[in-house]
Amino acid sequence: MRDLAGDLRHLSINTATLRKQLALPAIVEACVARGIGAICPWRDQVHAAGLAAVAKQVKAAGLAVSGYCRGGFFPAADAAGLRAALEDNRKAVDEAKALDAACLVLVVGSLPGALAGKPTSKDIGLARTQVLDSIAATLEYAKGVGMPLAVEPLHPMQAAERASINTLEHALDICDALDPGRTGALGVAPDVYHCWWDPKLESQIARAGQKRLLAYHVCDWLVPTRDLLNDRGMMGDGIVELRKIRAWVEAAGYTGAIEVEIFSDHWWARPADEVLDTCIARYQTVV
Amino acid sequence: MRDLAGDLRHLSINTATLRKQLALPAIVEACVARGIGAICPWRDQVHAAGLAAVAKQVKAAGLAVSGYCRGGFFPAADAAGLRAALEDNRKAVDEAKALDAACLVLVVGSLPGALAGKPTSKDIGLARTQVLDSIAATLEYAKGVGMPLAVEPLHPMQAAERASINTLEHALDICDALDPGRTGALGVAPDVYHCWWDPKLESQIARAGQKRLLAYHVCDWLVPTRDLLNDRGMMGDGIVELRKIRAWVEAAGYTGAIEVEIFSDHWWARPADEVLDTCIARYQTVV
Numbered sequence: 406m407r408d409l410a411g412d413l414r415h416l417s418i419n420t421a422t423l424r425k426q427l428a429l430p431a432i433v434e435a436c437v438a439r440g441i442g443a444i445c446p447w448r449d450q451v452h453a454a455g456l457a458a459v460a461k462q463v464k465a466a467g468l469a470v471s472g473y474c475r476g477g478f479f480p481a482a483d484a485a486g487l488r489a490a491l492e493d494n495r496k497a498v499d500e501a502k503a504l505d506a507a508c509l510v511l512v513v514g515s516l517p518g519a520l521a522g523k524p525t526s527k528d529i530g531l532a533r534t535q536v537l538d539s540i541a542a543t544l545e546y547a548k549g550v551g552m553p554l555a556v557e558p559l560h561p562m563q564a565a566e567r568a569s570i571n572t573l574e575h576a577l578d579i580c581d582a583l584d585p586g587r588t589g590a591l592g593v594a595p596d597v598y599h600c601w602w603d604p605k606l607e608s609q610i611a612r613a614g615q616k617r618l619l620a621y622h623v624c625d626w627l628v629p630t631r632d633l634l635n636d637r638g639m640m641g642d643g644i645v646e647l648r649k650i651r652a653w654v655e656a657a658g659y660t661g662a663i664e665v666e667i668f669s670d671h672w673w674a675r676p677a678d679e680v681l682d683t684c685i686a687r688y689q690t691v692v
Numbered sequence: 693m694r695d696l697a698g699d700l701r702h703l704s705i706n707t708a709t710l711r712k713q714l715a716l717p718a719i720v721e722a723c724v725a726r727g728i729g730a731i732c733p734w735r736d737q738v739h740a741a742g743l744a745a746v747a748k749q750v751k752a753a754g755l756a757v758s759g760y761c762r763g764g765f766f767p768a769a770d771a772a773g774l775r776a777a778l779e780d781n782r783k784a785v786d787e788a789k790a791l792d793a794a795c796l797v798l799v800v801g802s803l804p805g806a807l808a809g810k811p812t813s814k815d816i817g818l819a820r821t822q823v824l825d826s827i828a829a830t831l832e833y834a835k836g837v838g839m840p841l842a843v844e845p846l847h848p849m850q851a852a853e854r855a856s857i858n859t860l861e862h863a864l865d866i867c868d869a870l871d872p873g874r875t876g877a878l879g880v881a882p883d884v885y886h887c888w889w890d891p892k893l894e895s896q897i898a899r900a901g902q903k904r905l906l907a908y909h910v911c912d913w914l915v916p917t918r919d920l921l922n923d924r925g926m927m928g929d930g931i932v933e934l935r936k937i938r939a940w941v942e943a944a945g946y947t948g949a950i951e952v953e954i955f956s957d958h959w960w961a962r963p964a965d966e967v968l969d970t971c972i973a974r975y976q977t978v979v
Binding site for chain 2: 524527528533561564603604631644645646
């Protein structure tokens with residue numbers, strides 16, 4: 406396993422972690438000031454700051470972009486909606502390329518309308534068919550641009566609203582179907598928060614291998630967890646076996662960034678400096 | 693598929709659904725008065741009313757007992773804890789037999805201490821090993837008594853506190869390991885609340901078949917779901933494809949009860965008559 410205690414070049418901060426405290430340019434500055442090696446920015450944060458300006462700032466700072474969050478949300482109630490989602494994903498691919506991101510992370514979507522609390526369909530099988538077809542279409546475009554797509558399985562408790570792909574196995578089945586040659590154009594972004602419980606996690610990480618492991622996200626699962634969305638824990642504060650899982654990921658050949666992504670009402674209420682310093686301390690000691 | 697609109701003999705009420713409104717004898721009376729065919733009582737409710745009295749009341753009423761909730765919670769921090777859990781499960785087997793229950797439902801447990809908010813271990817792999825060994829030991833005893841054991845996979849969001857078996861596939865792997873002859877002594881209790889999201893649900897129900905399908909639980913998954921434990925929906929109020937899943941279950945050979953189990957702060961606050969009448973109406977129209 407890599408030694409993370411020394412420097413921070415393999416550490417990436419997913420910028421959602423600080424979205425309530427700072428605008429993206431200030432997050433970049435704070436990361437650079439600490440010697441953090443990478444960020445994974447969100448689209449809305451990039452749009453607010455301006456794509457060209459962010460790309461310029463990140464490049465000048467020598468910061469890597471471990472991923473771009475996020476494409477996906479493919480299923481729709483009608484053909485126009487499906488087309489609009491594909492068009493938006495092509496834009497996301499282009500933005501990821503402008504940022505020189507390592508991959509575009511896909512949160513694939515699920516029941517149309519569910520994210521707004523008004524699902525217009527209960528047919529998750531249909532959503533999964535739309536997801537498969539839409540990843541295929543987006544992959545064609547992304548290969549032309551040279552931007553790898555990373556499918557992120559979300560926790561099953563988010564299966565109705567956010568992602569109908571909820572296990573690493575399912576995500577890898579899709580990769581095998583659409584990229585049987587394991588070209589590196591399509592892979593997965595396992596996040597311990599979403600996958601820690603899975604009895605097949607170790608075997609599926611091994612199955613993914615270096616070619617399919619395009620990102621690795623960490624935080625922690627709190628006991629008890631009080632909210633289905635915004636109660637992620639800081640690494641070390643929950644029950645995820647972070648070292649064990651990272652050992653599996655690195656044994657499979659992964660050499661990329663360790664990305665900290667914490668959606669948490671608790672941490673969003675703390676000063677940005679405290680959050681970043683805590684991320685660093687935990688990264689060096691418990692990840 | 694069976695026609696549920698006519699009578700209620702295949703309907704079972706899991707008595708947790710009314711635990712805040714009525715004691716068990718009154719739940720039994722209310723079910724019998726409506727022609728409901730079965731109940732699935734909880735141990736604490738049975739203990740409060742007295743095992744012998746409940747057994748007598750249920751038998752006199754001609755009510756079936758579709759299952760007994762619940763055995764399990766096997767993992768422990770030390771050998772004494774493991775032994776105590778096994779002893780308690782033998783008692784649960786005996787109680788289930790006294791009630792002439794169709795099966796003892798197992799919620800297998802997970803990280804020791806987690807249910808009380810103080811996990812003493814993060815090793816879910818160890819918990820799973822303890823679960824496998826403990827089911828094996830309990831199965832030996834239960835076979836002697838003639839009481840089938842039904843493993844209930846719980847939703848992955850309850851993987852730390854309540855059950856380290858979170859998919860039907862995992863539960864069936866354990867059944868195959870411990871009961872390769874498919875004798876009927878060990879099976880599964882799929883609950884749509886816990887399993888609806890699983891892309892392998894249809895295939896694993898078929899794999900289970902009549903010999904392993906010992907129960908079938910229904911409620912609904914609300915969008916949004918606001919609590920990880922007590923926000924289950926009434927059938928028809930959420931996004932679970934109830935008819936589709938029941939078709940899979942019955943195609944696999946299941947002929948047992950359809951058990952309604954709703955943990956819900958909303959429904960616990962409603963009058964018992966309203967809850968039961970709504971369960972019946974939804975059972976007849978959307979299940």
